[in-house]
Amino acid sequence: MTPGALLRSLWTTDPQRVARQYLWGGFLFLLVGGLLAMVIRFQWGWPGQPVPGLAWALPESGGAITPPTYTAVFTMHGLLMIFFAVTPLLFGALGHFVLPLAIGSRQMAFPRLSAFGFWAYAVGGALMLASFVVRLGPASAGWTSYPPLATPAFTPGLGQTLVTVAVLCVGVSAFLYGLNFVVTVVRCRAPGMTWGRLPLVVWGLFYGAVLNVLFVPVLAAATGLLLLDRVAGTQFFIAGAAAVGGGGDPVVYQHLFWLFGHPEVYILILPAWGMVGDFVAFFSRKPAHGYRLTAGAMGAVTALSGAVYAHHLFTSGMAPVLGRTFMVLTLLISLPAEVMFLNWLMTLWRGSVRLTSPMLAALATMIVFGLGGITGLALGAVATDVPLHGTMWVVGHFHLTMGAASFLAVFAGLYFWFPRMYGRALDERLAKVHVVASAVLFIAVFGGQLVAGYAGQLRRLYDPYQYAFLAHLLTLNRWTSVAAFLLGAVQLVFVVNLVRTLGWGRASEPNPWRVGTLEWTDAGPAAVVLRGPHALSQPEVQQQLGRDWIGQAEPLPSGGLAAEPVAPPVPGVEGAG
């Protein structure tokens, strides 16, 4: 291939090829971030001992993790996972793939923005990897990069600067696909694809994209100002001994960061919720229970998401009036989440449940998200947040929701759409083993973190056993680490499945899951959408076609409209009409 042709194939504006680029990029960073997680777990199980196989990277300590290495490791783990693995896999890969197809559009609204977004992400990723090899090492101020710690006075070196630029790059990418998704859903839906007929995953991607457009610029503002503090001598966030002259205010950064950082949680989980909603309906062979309620609940969470952010700052000494306000708003957000969850459970009830691999992954997502959500309740109320704040309880809570739930949803989506993406179906048995083992081990690992946190273990401690009141947690942490290593090992099942399928897999059926959404049943560019995504088990369809599903754009021979699931408008819930 000539260089020119290579370049042209890399600069692709086809959303499905952009999706594949994001998929492989996301997996690369998932691997790096996952290995870093293993290192953290090793340190907590066997503090200060040489990590097997790491002597090449840390020759001075013979492979043992030192405090400076440790700070870099957990910082890079967080940044890589959130910005370079989970979000790109959900939006970049699955989003670019399914969103245009599912609404009956061949293209994104702005195809070149898709390509540009991917390359912004790739440049950011390259900077992240480059930071590992510069002098003084990569970033080490935590994924939140709180100043003044993240300023050169306390974290010198090129690594932290490179990482700050990398976050800006990935912010550009996230903003661009967010914008692209919003405009695509608003403008490019096929005729007849009303808002009330969108698959729930499109709702999830749409809401998530809205949040990207609204809140990623806030992150860019915080990161951009921090970058100026690092390289241009400004003092937006510097106070105390490091400040020369007037100085700035570190708390402003915290507010800006969490005004993005909390919606980011929902950016990650909304597409996952959408997938769960759809898959539970598909594989219960019945319409989603309370479709409008679910879409409305997701909208309510989206609307509230920015208004709860300051519960991250309950211990920052904020004014009581703010603390109370954010406590109420934070607790309030659990209400739509409950409505949504109960709708999923009601969809299963009296369905005809088929435990395929996407379904198992969706159920696993439900379970880990449920556990993660429940353990967040105590963090929403100020009084119970105080003892748990900054402990492993918080770490366990957000790893269950943002880590376990998002990843299981990524795998649910991948197992579901892989036949459409690559024309080959992944092996069902391997997929099921992978999903079930991952879910159990996710709960073991993050459950172990919850227990350690409830017992008081603070997060981010290089050696927690320096504290007498934490010394007894070594055994627990060691077992949690063992579960984490097993979790890492189980991912090899997925790799084997992937390699085997791509190398030697057989061609899959055109619609292996027998569902009616447009990515499986598109009748062509002139298709007119006639019904919602969950027209399953409709009596007249069964009578006339002899199957329990019908394409969203497929006319019934008799001409009758196969059941729009009956859903009278629900007063008081914002509109999915």
Added chain:
Amino acid sequence: MPASSDSTAVASTSAPPDAQTPLAVEPSRGAWSLSPPENASATGDRIDALLARSHGFDFALAAVMLGWLLVAVLRFRGARKVAPDGGTRRSRAWVLGLALGVFGVVDGTLFLGSEGYLRDVLWNLRVPAEDPRTVRIEINAHQWSWEARYAGADGTFGTKDDVVTWNDLRIPAGVPVWVQLVSTDVVHGFSLPAFRVKLDAIPGRVNQTWFQAAREGAWEAACYQHCGTSHYRMRGMLTAMSPEAYAAWLREAGRQAAQTYDADDTAAHWGWAWRTP
């Protein structure tokens, strides 16, 4: 300049307050213990009770969720007859009602319990402000230690007998302790796990909190906000003494401080105005 502890009758027999020595302490509790750290605060039982209740909710909700899911999957796996609609008006009303009910009970309990604690304790700085016995401490967080300043016998900050300690907090038991918290360099998190106390130390800001020891003893102070390489070693000891022992210690430490007072050492003379709520 830590005061010599053998000149006082410290009630506790704990390890010396030295954050630089790794510990060789026998585990005090079982490895799988679900209990929070030992409570030494006079008000901590209120938080603990609320936390335990929220823990109970966690278990109950998780059991219902998992149970419902499991029963649904097992009972309806491959079932023949399927409802062809997205629920009836009634079933959707049930969902809304159930969600509202759970929300009302679970979130309502947490809100009311939390609100009561905030009103009476956490944000009620009138308690230490109005109690004549209250002891005031100014804590300045550094990478990586806790510098504490006591007003000395004259009860006024900024005088010759100000006592300064490092990683060594001394308080009388049974008396409100009012803490004014600042940081010199980066953001730190001041926490006394045994007292359910947690508050950020932020450069350029003065934060306040208060607590009261229920009994004499020694407990650890920890930093919970990542503050750099040796964050994990930012460990201090808090010793709660009998009021008499505390007074004796403060008198002796203040006398020594006054002897070594250097008027030209301006760096040592930090302090922030106490603003009462």
